[in-house]
Amino acid sequence: MELAMAAEDAAFRDEVRAFLDTHLTDELREAGRLTTSVFTDRDYNLKWHKILYEKGWVAPNWPEEYGGTGWSEMQKYIWSSECARAQTPNLSPMGLRMCGPVIMKYGTQEQKDFYLPRILAGEDYWCQGYSEPGSGSDLASLQCKAVREGDEYVINGTKIWTTHAHFANRMFCLVRTDASGKPQQGITFLLIDMDTPGLKVEPILTMAGDHEVNQVFFDDVHVPVKNRVGEENDGWTVAKYLLEFERGGAYAAGLEVNIQQVEHIAHQEAADGGKLIDDPAFKAKLDDAAIRVKALEMTEHRIMSAMSAGQNPGPASSMLKAGGTELKQLIDTLAVEAIGYYMAPFEREAREPGSNIAPVGPDYALTPMATYLNNRASSIYGGSNEVQRNIMAKLVLGL
Known part of the structure; x- marks a missing residue:
């Protein structure tokens, strides 16, 4: 491993620093400085998202064909490091870093064409429906149930610790579609519109007094089968892939x-x-x-x-x-x-x-x-x- 930075990487670092000096407004600097968790408040992280989108730098880890930067691994590392040093607002990772890459790998062409441009532009704000009461680290024990009825899944159950669900208009969610075999074999990955009837978000205030996480309840929530990512009962494979990015x-x-x-x-x-x-x-x-x-x-x-x-x-x-x-x-x-x-x-x-x-x-x-x-x-x-x-x-x- 060569510790000295290559000349082209040093030049890129200087370009990043100049960009941050120019585009980080006083408002965004204050929002970044006052961020006390992984998530900056939505209004500020979306403002920063839009600036990066216009520059073409909002999705460093995406392939160029989907709007990524084409940066090398070292350039991505330099970008992350310089943003940390400058204390930029934290972009929401749910769409850019998690759901987006999953759709690229496992999504249908229709899903790619619809969701990926919206994630890139910041038009959709995502939350993650994984954990449940009693199913956190042991995620395969989840019980939120989805029953297929024709061209729809009907979901009943609950999710917890759902960060920014009160802001999100979409959720990527793991549901139980089969309980007959091993727990990992009966899970399905769905994309859900948060405005769907029967879906309710209740706030959970943290010890710091922040409203960041929530509990989400599903009462006969109907989700089209076309919103499934991957095969039915193979959501565990999709979920493991997503965790590589988390x-x-x-x-x-x-x-x-x-x-x-x-x-x-x-x-x-x-x-x-x-x-x-x-x-x-x-x-x-x-x-x-x-x-x-x-x-x-x-x-x-x-x-x-x-x-x-x-x-x-x-x-x-x-x-x-x-x-x-x-x-x-x-x-x-x-x-x-x-x-x-x-x-x-x-x-x-x-x-x-x-x-x-x-x-x-x-x-x-x-x-x-x-x-x-x-x-x-x-x-x-x-x-x-x-x-x-x-x-x-x-x-x-x-x-």
Whole structure:
């Protein structure tokens, strides 16, 4: 692996930085800075989506034939890293990173022609109907039932933790179409219009006070058979393919920004007659986290190098998902420790972009506690880290 960046990649990095400097408005910068979870509020992520769509950069991972950029693996990594450093609003991943690639691989030509241009342009806003009460990490145990009646499926049941379902106009959903065999063999993948009669979205407020996730109820919801992706009872194959896009990613650049933020706080906050950054115990924890982030960065570079050479990264997405999310939680904990008493106030309204409500403490203390609470879920969603370790144990260690 060559650590020095190639001249063409350095030139691309400079182009990306110039673009971000020009097109990230003050409003979008504030929205990105105040984002405390994986999802930026819809209005802001869609504004950023439209800017990237006009530039032709909204779907780096899509093939060029469907509107992708044609970037190399290293260029994609540079793009993700620079966006993390600039703290851009997070685009919703549900359409671009999950449902879109699935439709490309398993969808009919009619589905490709209809859905892919709309996903690319930001005309559809998607949510994911996977988890259910009692069926999270053990996704194959799902019970939301779909019975075929002629040219339609009739769905009854519920989905939970459905992020941004209250904003979405479409859902990709796993349903139980056969309970006679192995659980994985009776699942079907459907595309659902959220305006369909019988579908109801109820909010779930997180510990941080955010309305981000929901429970969705299906009461005789009719979905056309033409909205099925893949074969009936073969949705597990489709679902596994989708999870390859939900996991992994470029974590290190964002984590480096988080480390810098904690360092900034530690230089401001007092401790034992001095500054927190001078406390040996705290400094040792911060340095340890920084070293681990650097190790993760080297792992990302190694994987990018292998992919650029045409190699299959194998279980790399599980490695990055487990390592990246656990480091994120560690740094969140250090940030909360650094702000001290400022973690106590509940300041949901002050975290709204454009809010005229002044925070109780300094600006740097406004988001760490909400980020900490929201990111407790990061080691669960996308397949829990325990599941990721099982994958690594099987595919890396041969256990």
